[in-house]
Amino acid sequence: MRLIIDKVSKRYGSGTLALRGFSLELGPGVLGLLGPNGAGKTTLMSILATITRASEGNISWNGSDVARDPDRLRAELGYLPQDFGVYPNLNPVEFLEYLAAVKGLDGTAARGRIDELLNLVNLTDVRKRPLGGFSGGMKQRVGIAQALLNDPKLLIVDEPTAGLDPEERVRFRNLLSDLSGERIVILSTHIVSDVEATATDIALISQGTLVAHASPEELLRQVESKVWEWVIPSAELAAAKQKFLISSTTRRSDGVHTRLLGSTPPPHAVAVAPNLEDAYLYCLSNYRAGAAA
Amino acid sequence: MNHAHVLYHMVRADFLERVRRYSFLLTLAGALYLAYGVITEKVWVVLGNGYRGVYNSAWIGALMAICCSTFLSLAGFYVVKNSVQRDRDTRVGQILAATPMRKTFYTLAKAISNFAVLAAMLAVLMVAALVMQWLHSEANQFSLWKLWAPFVLLSLPVMALTAAVTVLFETIPLLRGGFGNVAYFFMWTTGLALGAQAGIAEPMGMQVLFRSTRAALLQVDPNVRDSFSLTIGGERAVQRFLWTGFDWTVPIVLSRLLWVGVAVALALVASVFFHRFDPAYEQGRKAPASRPANSEVNETQSTVADNVSPAHLTPLAGNRGRLRFAHLVGSELRLMLKGQRWWWYAGAAGMLIGSLASPTADERANWLIAAWVWPVLIWSQVGSRETRFATQSLVFSSERSLQRQLPALWAAGVLLAIMTGAGVGVRLLLSGDRNGLLAWLAGALFIPSFALASGVWSRSSKLFEALYTVWWYVGPLHHTAGLDFMGISRASASPGVYLVAAAGLLAAAYMGRRVRLGYA
Numbered sequence: 001m002r003l004i005i006d007k008v009s010k011r012y013g014s015g016t017l018a019l020r021g022f023s024l025e026l027g028p029g030v031l032g033l034l035g036p037n038g039a040g041k042t043t044l045m046s047i048l049a050t051i052t053r054a055s056e057g058n059i060s061w062n063g064s065d066v067a068r069d070p071d072r073l074r075a076e077l078g079y080l081p082q083d084f085g086v087y088p089n090l091n092p093v094e095f096l097e098y099l100a101a102v103k104g105l106d107g108t109a110a111r112g113r114i115d116e117l118l119n120l121v122n123l124t125d126v127r128k129r130p131l132g133g134f135s136g137g138m139k140q141r142v143g144i145a146q147a148l149l150n151d152p153k154l155l156i157v158d159e160p161t162a163g164l165d166p167e168e169r170v171r172f173r174n175l176l177s178d179l180s181g182e183r184i185v186i187l188s189t190h191i192v193s194d195v196e197a198t199a200t201d202i203a204l205i206s207q208g209t210l211v212a213h214a215s216p217e218e219l220l221r222q223v224e225s226k227v228w229e230w231v232i233p234s235a236e237l238a239a240a241k242q243k244f245l246i247s248s249t250t251r252r253s254d255g256v257h258t259r260l261l262g263s264t265p266p267p268h269a270v271a272v273a274p275n276l277e278d279a280y281l282y283c284l285s286n287y288r289a290g291a292a293a
Numbered sequence: 294m295n296h297a298h299v300l301y302h303m304v305r306a307d308f309l310e311r312v313r314r315y316s317f318l319l320t321l322a323g324a325l326y327l328a329y330g331v332i333t334e335k336v337w338v339v340l341g342n343g344y345r346g347v348y349n350s351a352w353i354g355a356l357m358a359i360c361c362s363t364f365l366s367l368a369g370f371y372v373v374k375n376s377v378q379r380d381r382d383t384r385v386g387q388i389l390a391a392t393p394m395r396k397t398f399y400t401l402a403k404a405i406s407n408f409a410v411l412a413a414m415l416a417v418l419m420v421a422a423l424v425m426q427w428l429h430s431e432a433n434q435f436s437l438w439k440l441w442a443p444f445v446l447l448s449l450p451v452m453a454l455t456a457a458v459t460v461l462f463e464t465i466p467l468l469r470g471g472f473g474n475v476a477y478f479f480m481w482t483t484g485l486a487l488g489a490q491a492g493i494a495e496p497m498g499m500q501v502l503f504r505s506t507r508a509a510l511l512q513v514d515p516n517v518r519d520s521f522s523l524t525i526g527g528e529r530a531v532q533r534f535l536w537t538g539f540d541w542t543v544p545i546v547l548s549r550l551l552w553v554g555v556a557v558a559l560a561l562v563a564s565v566f567f568h569r570f571d572p573a574y575e576q577g578r579k580a581p582a583s584r585p586a587n588s589e590v591n592e593t594q595s596t597v598a599d600n601v602s603p604a605h606l607t608p609l610a611g612n613r614g615r616l617r618f619a620h621l622v623g624s625e626l627r628l629m630l631k632g633q634r635w636w637w638y639a640g641a642a643g644m645l646i647g648s649l650a651s652p653t654a655d656e657r658a659n660w661l662i663a664a665w666v667w668p669v670l671i672w673s674q675v676g677s678r679e680t681r682f683a684t685q686s687l688v689f690s691s692e693r694s695l696q697r698q699l700p701a702l703w704a705a706g707v708l709l710a711i712m713t714g715a716g717v718g719v720r721l722l723l724s725g726d727r728n729g730l731l732a733w734l735a736g737a738l739f740i741p742s743f744a745l746a747s748g749v750w751s752r753s754s755k756l757f758e759a760l761y762t763v764w765w766y767v768g769p770l771h772h773t774a775g776l777d778f779m780g781i782s783r784a785s786a787s788p789g790v791y792l793v794a795a796a797g798l799l800a801a802a803y804m805g806r807r808v809r810l811g812y813a
Binding site: 046049050051052053071074075077079081083084085086087088089090094097098099101102103104106107116143146151182 | 617620678689
C-alpha cells in the first residue's frame with residue numbers, strides 16, 4: 001500500500017500558488033499534516049481526495065496514476081472534508097444508506113456497517129432524527145461515519161475533531177489509531193495534541209511547501225536541549241518576545257513563566273523536556289528564517 | 294449610526310456581487326436581444342387595424358421601455374432574488390442582526406440594492422435605445438427627452454416594484470424557495486392580463502401608452518379599432534401613423550410615482566415578515582447543511598456517561614465490488630421524495646387517478662399538464678442539490694460518480710416523470726396510440742434532462758424553475774407548436790425533436806459535471 005505525491009503544485013485561477021512542488025511518500029500509518037492557516041493543507045487534501053486536480057506533478061496510488069485513473073483511488077478512499085453538508089430531511093441512517101449506494105456498497109452490507117458506525121460515533125440514540133436538527137459536532141460525527149463506510153484503505157480527514165467535545169475527540173483519536181494498522185490515514189489539523197496522540201509520521205507544511213517529514217520522535221530530537229523555561233517580570237515580557245521565540249507564557253505569582261526556544265538560553269533559564277508543539281514552532285520558525293534569507 | 298453610509302455600502306456590496314454574475318449578463322443580453330428585435334421588426338406594438346408609430350424618438354423610446362419593463366419585471370426578479378438568501382447562507386445576516394440596524398432599514402436597503410441592479414440594466418438599454426434611434430430612425434428629428442422619458446417614467450417604477458416584490462418574496466418563508474419562483478410567474482402573467490384591461494391601474498404603463506397613442510391615431514383614422522397588442526413575431530403592422538410622444542401631465546406622472554410608493558410600502562411590509570435571521574423562525578427551512586443547525590438536538594443526549602471506550606471497526610470484507618446501479622437509482626428517488634408532505638402525494642395520486650379515469654383524450658391531456666408541473670420543485674433540485682446542501686465533496690469523491698451517480702440521478706427524475714404521468718401513459722398504451730405514447734415518452738425523458746442540465750450548469754434550482762414554468766405555460770398549456778414538449782395535441786407535438794433535445798441536454802449535463810469534477 002503506497003501513496004506517492006511527486007512534485008505536486010496547485011495554482012488557482014486567481015494566480016495563487018497554494019502548493020509548490022510538494023513531494024511525499026506514504027505507507028500504512030497515520031500521517032499528521034500540520035501547518036498554519038493558509039499553508040495549503042486543505043488544497044493537498046482536496047487533490048488527494050480527487051476533488052481537484054494538481055496543476056503540476058503526479059500522484060500515484062499503489063502504482064496507478066491518480067490523474068489518469070481516479071476511480072482506482074476513489075474505490076478505496078474515505079474522505080472527511082473540512083466543510084461538508086448533509087441533507088437536512090434525512091436521518092443519519094438514510095443519509096449513510098444514500099452515500100453507501102453512491103459508493104457502490106450493497107444494501108445488506110451497508111445496513112450492518114451503518115449500525116456499527118453509528119454505534120462507533122455514538123449516534124445510535126438519534127438515528128431516527130432528521131439531520132437538520134443536529135449540532136455541528138453531531139454532523140461532524142456523521143461525516144466521520146460516512147468516511148468509514150467503504151472500509152477505506154486511504155482515509156483522509158481534514159480537521160476531523162473540529163466541533164467535537166473532549167470525550168468524542170478522544171474516541172476519534174482512538175479510532176484513528178485503531179484503523180491505522182492496515183491503511184494509510186492522513187490527518188490534517190492545526191491541533192498539535194491530536195497529532196501527538198495518533199500520528200506515526202508528521203509532515204509540516206508552510207506556504208505550500210513541505211517543511212519537514214519525520215516521525216514525532218525525530219522532530220522532538222531536533223529541539224532536544226533547545227526548550228527553556230524562564231521566569232521574568234511582566235514588564236520584561238514584550239522585550240523578551242522581541243528577542244526569543246516564545247511558545248507559551250503563564251502568569252504566576254512569581255512572574256511570567258515563559259517557554260522559549262533557542263540554542264542559547266538567557267541567564268537563569270531552566271531546560272525543560274520538549275513537546276511536539278515546540279518542535280512544530282521551531283521547524284516553522286527555522287523555515288521562515290531560511291525563506292526570508 | 295450613519296444610515297446613508299450604511300445604506301451606500303449595503304447597496305454597493307449587493308450591486309457589485311450581482312452585476313459580476315453570469316445571470317446579470319445573460320439577462321442583459323436577453324433584454325438587448327429584445328431591443329434588437331425592435332430594429333429587425335420582430336417586436337411590435339400594434340394598434341387598431343394594424344397600425345404602428347413612425348420610428349421617431351418617442352416611438353422607439355416608448356416601445357423599448359415597454360418591452361424592457363415586461364421582460365425585466367420577469368427575468369429581473371429571478372436575477373435579484375438572492376440578496377436576503379445570500380445573507381442567510383453566508384451567515385452575514387447574523388452579523389447584521391447583531392447591529393442596531395432596524396428591520397425596515399434592512400428590507401428597504403435590500404429593495405434599493407435590487408432596484409440598483411435592475412436600474413443598471415435599464416441604463417444600458419437606454420444607451421441601446423440611442424443606437425436604435427441612430428440605426429432605425431424614420432424621422433429626422435431627435436429628442437433625448439422623448440427617447441428616455443418612457444424609461445424613466447414607465448420602466449423605473451416597474452423596476453422599483455419588482456425590486457420590492459422580490460424582497461417580500463424573500464422574507465415570506467412560503468415564497469422564499471422554489472414555490473415562490475413558480476408563483477411569481479403566475480402573478481406576473483396575471484398582472485399582464487389585468488394590464489390589458491382598461492380602467493384598471495396597472496404598473497407596466499401599457500394603458501398610459503395605449504391612451505396616448507390612440508388619441509394620436511384617432512386623428513388619422515377616426516374609425517380605428519379599439520385594440521392594442523405587444524407582439525413578438527406575431528401580427529405585423531401594415532400602416533404607420535405619427536406619434537410625437539407622451540404628454541407627461543401631472544396626473545400621469547403621479548400615477549407612475551404611485552407605483553414607486555407601492556414599492557416602498559411593499560418593502561416596509563416585508564420587514565414584518567423579516568425576523569433578523571432569528572433561527573427560531575427558520576425551522577423547517579432546508580438550510581445549506583454545512584451551516585450549524587438552527588434547532589439543535591441536545592448533544593448530551595447521545596454522549597456516553599461512562600469512560601471513553603476504545604473504538605474498533607469490523608473490516609468490511611467481501612461486500613464491495615459489484616456496482617449496484619438500480620439500488621443507487623432507488624436511493625436517488627427516495628432522496629428526491631424525502632420530505633414531501635402528505636398533500637403532495639395526495640395531489641399526485643389524484644392526478645394519476647383523474648388521468649386514468651378520464652374518458653376523453655382532451656381531459657387526459659389536461660391531467661398530464663397538471664401532473665407534469667406538480668413535481669417541478671423536485672426536478673429543480675436535480676443537478677444542483679449537491680451544491681445547495683454542500684455535499685459535493687462527499688458525493689463527487691466516490692468511485693465513478695460521473696458514470697454512476699449522475700445517470701442514476703437522471704434515471705430517478707425520469708422515473709418520477711413516468712410515475713406522475715403514468716395515468717396518461719397507461720391509457721395511451723391501452724389504446725395503442727403509438728404516436729401519443731412516443732410524445733409522452735419524449736416528455737418524460739426531456740423534463741429530467743432539462744432539469745439536470747439546468748441544475749448542473751447553473752448550480753441552482755432557480756434557472757429550471759423559471760424556464761420550465763414559462764415553457765410549460767407557453768408550450769403545453771397553450772398548445773404552441775414546437776414548444777409542446779409533452780405532446781399535448783397531435784398538432785403541437787414534436788416527439789422527435791424532444792427526444793433529441795433530451796439526449797443533447799443529458800450530454801450537456803454530463804459535460805457540465807465532468808468540467809466541475811475536473812476528472813473524467
